[in-house]
Amino acid sequence: MNTQAEGSACADTRTRGAHAGTCSTEVPASSGTSFKPEHAANICEDPGSAAWFEVHPENYMVAGGPRLAQLEALRADYPLSLHGVGLSLGGGDPPDEAHLAALHALVARFEPGLVSEHLAWSSHDGLYLADLLPAALTTATLTSVTNAIDRTQSALGRQILIENPSSYVPRPHTWLPETQFLTEVAQRSGCALLVDVNNIYVSAHNLGFDARDYVDALAGAPVGEIHLAGHSLDPNDGDPILIDTHGAAVADEVWALYRRLIRLIGPTPTLIEWDTDLPAWPTLRGEADRASEHMRQATAVERVAS
Amino acid sequence: MSIRCEHAYRVHIASAIVDESIDAHPPGLDSRAAQRFRVYRNNVHGALIGALSDAYPVVRSLVGEEFFAAMAREFFLSETVRGPSLALYGAGFADFIERFEPAASVVYLADVARLERARLESLHAADAEVLDPSVLPGDGDQLVHARFTPHPASRLIASAHPVVSIWLSHQPDAATTNITAASEHVLVTRPGFEVRTLRLDEPAGAFTHALMQGATVQTAYSSASAEPEEFDVVAVFSSLLEAGVFKHAFIQKGDWQ
Numbered sequence: 001m002n003t004q005a006e007g008s009a010c011a012d013t014r015t016r017g018a019h020a021g022t023c024s025t026e027v028p029a030s031s032g033t034s035f036k037p038e039h040a041a042n043i044c045e046d047p048g049s050a051a052w053f054e055v056h057p058e059n060y061m062v063a064g065g066p067r068l069a070q071l072e073a074l075r076a077d078y079p080l081s082l083h084g085v086g087l088s089l090g091g092g093d094p095p096d097e098a099h100l101a102a103l104h105a106l107v108a109r110f111e112p113g114l115v116s117e118h119l120a121w122s123s124h125d126g127l128y129l130a131d132l133l134p135a136a137l138t139t140a141t142l143t144s145v146t147n148a149i150d151r152t153q154s155a156l157g158r159q160i161l162i163e164n165p166s167s168y169v170p171r172p173h174t175w176l177p178e179t180q181f182l183t184e185v186a187q188r189s190g191c192a193l194l195v196d197v198n199n200i201y202v203s204a205h206n207l208g209f210d211a212r213d214y215v216d217a218l219a220g221a222p223v224g225e226i227h228l229a230g231h232s233l234d235p236n237d238g239d240p241i242l243i244d245t246h247g248a249a250v251a252d253e254v255w256a257l258y259r260r261l262i263r264l265i266g267p268t269p270t271l272i273e274w275d276t277d278l279p280a281w282p283t284l285r286g287e288a289d290r291a292s293e294h295m296r297q298a299t300a301v302e303r304v305a306s
Numbered sequence: 307m308s309i310r311c312e313h314a315y316r317v318h319i320a321s322a323i324v325d326e327s328i329d330a331h332p333p334g335l336d337s338r339a340a341q342r343f344r345v346y347r348n349n350v351h352g353a354l355i356g357a358l359s360d361a362y363p364v365v366r367s368l369v370g371e372e373f374f375a376a377m378a379r380e381f382f383l384s385e386t387v388r389g390p391s392l393a394l395y396g397a398g399f400a401d402f403i404e405r406f407e408p409a410a411s412v413v414y415l416a417d418v419a420r421l422e423r424a425r426l427e428s429l430h431a432a433d434a435e436v437l438d439p440s441v442l443p444g445d446g447d448q449l450v451h452a453r454f455t456p457h458p459a460s461r462l463i464a465s466a467h468p469v470v471s472i473w474l475s476h477q478p479d480a481a482t483t484n485i486t487a488a489s490e491h492v493l494v495t496r497p498g499f500e501v502r503t504l505r506l507d508e509p510a511g512a513f514t515h516a517l518m519q520g521a522t523v524q525t526a527y528s529s530a531s532a533e534p535e536e537f538d539v540v541a542v543f544s545s546l547l548e549a550g551v552f553k554h555a556f557i558q559k560g561d562w563q
Contacts, residue, residue: 061391062430063458066499069433086390092312099390124320128388130353131346133319136312144312168345169335206342234345239338243345 027052027079027113027225029267031291033284034246034274040070042281047077049285052113054081054271061102071110081114081225081271082106083194086128089148089162090135091121100155107156114225114269116161116194117152119145119182132165137175142184149189161192161224166199166231166244168206178203179217192224197258198250198273202231202242211253215261223265228258228291229273247276250287255294262298270295323347324383354382357392358399362422364476365403368415377406394430399423414467421469421503424461424494428501431459436497436550443557450524454517454552459496462515465489470505491515497550504549509537514546 032052035043043049053074060068074080084103087095107115120132135141152160164182176184186193195218204211230248234241250258250272262268272287323346335343358378359366366374381402382388388395400419409415436457443449463469470492471485491511493504506514509532516526523543530537546552 058391059393062393064433065430065459065496067393067430069499088390092316096390102391121316123390124316126387127320127385128390128392129320129323129350130357130392131323131349133316133323133346136315138312140312168342169339172334237341239341241342241345 023075023077024079025111025113027081027269029269029295031270031272031288031295032078032081033272033288035071035074036274036278037067037070038278039281039284040074043074046281046285049281050078050288052079052081052269054083054114054273057082057084057103057106058086060106075110079113080110081116081269082110082112083163084115084117085132086122087117087148087152088121088123089117089145089152090119090133090141091123091148092141092144093148094151095148095155096123097155100152104156107158114161114194115156115158116163116225118163118165119178119185120165134165134167134169134171137171137178137181139176142176142181142188145185146188149185149191153189153191159190159192161194162186163194163196163227164199165203166196166206167203168241168243170207177217179214179221183218183221186222192222193218194225194227195223195261196227196229197261198227198229198231198254199244201251201254201257202244205242211257212260215257215264218261219264221265223261223268226258226261226268226270227273228254228270228287245276246273249283250290255290258291259294259298262295267295267299319346323350351379353392354395355379357395358382361396361426362399362419364422364473365415365419367476368412368418368472369409373408377403377409380406394426396423396426414465414469414472417463417465417467417469418472420463420465421473421492421494424463424492425501425503428459428461428494428496431496434458434553437547437552437555439544439547442555448557450527451522451557452555453520453522453558455520455554455556456518457495457497457550457553459494459501460518460551461492461494462511462518463492463494464511464515465492470503473503474505493546493549493551495549495551502549504545506542508532510542513537513539513542514551517546518551 028051030051032054033050035053035055055071060071062068086099089095118132119135121135122129122132135145149160149162162182162185164178182193185191200211200214204214228250229244229246230250231242232245232248234243270291272284272291274284322343355375355378359374381399384402400416400423403409403419404416434457442452466489468485468488468490470490474480475483475485489508491506493506493514495502509530513526513530516529521529527539
């Protein structure tokens, strides 16, 4: 790919119009990373180092300016994924129409290969709470989440993916198992799943279940994307918990779970998320390379086995 | 767990997130679970304080990290509406600071916040070409009748304090300077993708304000109400054109025959 082409991330975005969509739309079954403006220059000097990039659409819900222009330049060279945090699908109410319209405008402009959201809620009574709060995994929520996804998919005119959350607080026994909830939502709404392997590991530690059982329960589920990230251990006053910080390298145990998942579902677009304590580009790129290597190995084992 | 319905569950969590007293946690959780619940509360508070901190770095530097975090917390607890994109978060922060008693001694703080807000709005404003000065009539008799449409990224703020000087002195490469008490107008523009911050004195500020409101050059000049030796209208006008304050120029029928 010629990264010096008009409209690429390496051209001077101040002197030309942008040409989004010159690169293929489809996110390939290989590894990508979160896109951070701090890495823009490195990505341009290191072309093809990640196969695709992901951003939070909420950061781009502005009228104009350099942020949108930079994303347009990136999109000219790479497939893109929009990973939303603001639709509050688990909040019981239909999604906010103004937010859906803003998301739709970004989808139309950037033609992302993947659009995803979370099994969580983040707004209450008109106030955005800036975190992914745990949805009650009940049959009533199953209906309201399915309806919210239906509304989102029809407003965007495309399929979305739903991500499993990281959990910290024990759940009532009456709640549905998370994998059952997610696969049921996918079946009813036609959405796909975004499986965050680090979230599985963190939740398994915090809630006391076996992460491998969770992964195995995803056999046959429509998984369209995988997330990997780092976590940290919080002593929490004698009750140690893992916190999903997106601020460290992927843990060995998470790589093992990842290989297990890949063996189960085959090669899948995989994203390295890194949002806090942002490292220099070579470190993030190195994590994406490791993901590719694990995916290759897990798939090779699968081929030998079959 | 005694939760009767999902709505009640969310109401409880939402209130436990804002209420920092140790007993405030969703019903039915034992103390261990309640202690874990603080992860969510920390995330919410951290994200909102972080967003304000990114948008108001000079305000933060003026009052210090700890004071800023406390002030930011009071601000978001007072909000009744907050949209799901934080890209332009903090619109009401300057007005809040103005009423925030503990910050009253820093008299210019609210205006510094207004300046930083203007810069953020300018950064994310709609893209547009700036006015090409060559389209303006060369004849001064015609030019005095011209009116302008401001560029979408242009902002002007009048302050009774030397806000631009204060803001400049907190930039990374700032030289140490003595700041003298004076009113200053802040002009923020974004002719390409870089936000510019300009300091205007009283007559230039009044002139620019009138032009941005759609007055003719002639009317704007009289609203500057300054003696010719105090106000070089030609120099000020060309600096406005150079800064990219305007998008269009036009002469209204009746303004000039």
